[in-house]
Amino acid sequence: MNGAAWTKADSERLRTLYAAHGKAAFAMMPGRTPGACHAHAKRLGILQRNRVLWTAEEDAKLDRLWALHGWGCRNSFPGRTPDAVRSRARDRGLIAERPGATPRLRQKPRAVHDAPPPTDQAIAAQRHSAAVRRGLNAKAIAKVKAGVDPHSVKSAAERDALLFARRIVEAEQRAACPVEQAKTVLRRRYVPVVSMAYTAKGGRTDRYQVGNRLNLTEQDLLALAAEVAA
Numbered sequence: 001m002n003g004a005a006w007t008k009a010d011s012e013r014l015r016t017l018y019a020a021h022g023k024a025a026f027a028m029m030p031g032r033t034p035g036a037c038h039a040h041a042k043r044l045g046i047l048q049r050n051r052v053l054w055t056a057e058e059d060a061k062l063d064r065l066w067a068l069h070g071w072g073c074r075n076s077f078p079g080r081t082p083d084a085v086r087s088r089a090r091d092r093g094l095i096a097e098r099p100g101a102t103p104r105l106r107q108k109p110r111a112v113h114d115a116p117p118p119t120d121q122a123i124a125a126q127r128h129s130a131a132v133r134r135g136l137n138a139k140a141i142a143k144v145k146a147g148v149d150p151h152s153v154k155s156a157a158e159r160d161a162l163l164f165a166r167r168i169v170e171a172e173q174r175a176a177c178p179v180e181q182a183k184t185v186l187r188r189r190y191v192p193v194v195s196m197a198y199t200a201k202g203g204r205t206d207r208y209q210v211g212n213r214l215n216l217t218e219q220d221l222l223a224l225a226a227e228v229a230a
Contacts, residue, residue, distance in 0.1 A: 004031075006040055018046055019055065022079015054088055066094045140165035179218055182225035186210060189228055193221075 010029070017025035018041060026034035026041075041047050054062075058077065065073035066089055074082040089095050140161040144150075150162035174180045183193045194209040208216045210224060 011040070011044060014041060015044065015046055024079050059088075059092065062088060062092065063094070136161055137165060137168075141168060144169050178222060182222050185225040185229050191228070 010032075014025065014029060014037060017028050021028065023038075026037035029037050032040075058080075061077070062073070062085070065076055071086075074085045077085055080088075086095070140158075144162060144165045148162065150159050150166060153159045153162060186193050191211050192209075196207045196209065197204055199205075206218060208218075208221045210216060210221065213220075213224075216224070
């Protein structure tokens, strides 16, 4: 049908679609290309300087959405560009401008209660995803405790999960260590604790500094923590 003459019925159909959908109507005419529809709309004089006149329904929709979302409603008008929506909002006095200030768009933040509530399917999907992550973490922690080396695994995703699980296991082990528990008790009382290690012929020796007390052994540290906690 490309190149065929436009009938009166075709022209009326183009007018109706253009009034309802704007430039999107150019792709709704069967057998006509968007370019041919655009050229015929110009000949019919319905473009109005390449712009479609705003209808009363669109103005009412703009007043309602602008009051709720401000600039966030710019994509809610098919066939209208964001600049066209802003210009129409300014023409209708929806954009407040201070006297003497440079005219600019004032964006109204979207209230939290305006956000649509999540659907039951979305909630179920989130809960399922959280359960899957918990299950994967539990399996990875069990493998780390069994002695599996993360770097011996070929899968990158599984290796990352094992490395994360190893950090969790190490943190649990440190928390269960009596020395770490003593450090936590002292630090809760705003007492700085510094660990020091000395290496001699007899092996490594750990010493601790707690506040002004220097060269404390592990037993001294545990006794001090018990004294502070009492």
